[in-house]
Amino acid sequence: MSKKKFYVIWKGNKIGVFTSWNVCKKHIKDFKGAQYKAFVNKENAEKAFKGNYEDYVGKNTQKVQLSEEELKLIGSPILESLSVDAACSGNPGKMEYRGVNTKTKKQLFIQGPFENGTNNIGEFLALVHGLGYLKNIKSNIPIYSDSKIAINWVKKGQCRTNLPITKENKLLFDLVKRAEIWLKDNKYSTRILKWETKAWGEIPADFGRK
Numbered sequence: 046m047s048k049k050k051f052y053v054i055w056k057g058n059k060i061g062v063f064t065s066w067n068v069c070k071k072h073i074k075d076f077k078g079a080q081y082k083a084f085v086n087k088e089n090a091e092k093a094f095k096g097n098y099e100d101y102v103g104k105n106t107q108k109v110q111l112s113e114e115e116l117k118l119i120g121s122p123i124l125e126s127l128s129v130d131a132a133c134s135g136n137p138g139k140m141e142y143r144g145v146n147t148k149t150k151k152q153l154f155i156q157g158p159f160e161n162g163t164n165n166i167g168e169f170l171a172l173v174h175g176l177g178y179l180k181n182i183k184s185n186i187p188i189y190s191d192s193k194i195a196i197n198w199v200k201k202g203q204c205r206t207n208l209p210i211t212k213e214n215k216l217l218f219d220l221v222k223r224a225e226i227w228l229k230d231n232k233y234s235t236r237i238l239k240w241e242t243k244a245w246g247e248i249p250a251d252f253g254r255k
Contacts, residue, residue: 051090055080055098062090070134082106119244124148128189128240129175130250131167137208140164140217142171144178145250147189154178161214166221168195169204171250173224176233187236191248196237202228 052069054060057079059072066083073079080098084090084106093101124147131142141157154174157167172195175188190196198204204221208214240248247253 129171
């Protein structure tokens, strides 16, 4: 997501409130028992840092507070659905993606890690994998993704990444090509929906690494 976040580290190589996930990763890397969490605003992050990590474990700290009118307009997610997401360590870096049952969070498929990939490529592949998965089991439930870019790529039938093909990511681009061919050769009625992170929190398929 493009929205700025604030990262609190209670235990790590360095503690405090940070505005960069890459900096946060550097301060928790190889630190056994690191304690950290992401927040959507500085005020909440600084308040959390003065408190205890245990008070925030398992809680959604990235949900933006919206007005009742805004929440009413957005509505609630369809729980009988498939949610997909990707995670990438670096940009480019090691990438993986997965799909889960939105209601139960049961993992339905996972792929990776792939070398020298990007989050957008992972989001694209996750959506196409999800479409194929639902078609194979003859299900008409919708798919949620929190990536506008990936949703647009799927609708256009093409992964429009600028990432160059290298020896390290050739396998990944082979999968991309297969996904594009699948979109060209298959018809589907599955609704692809945007996950409203600002109202619902992180998508259930989120890897929980930031």
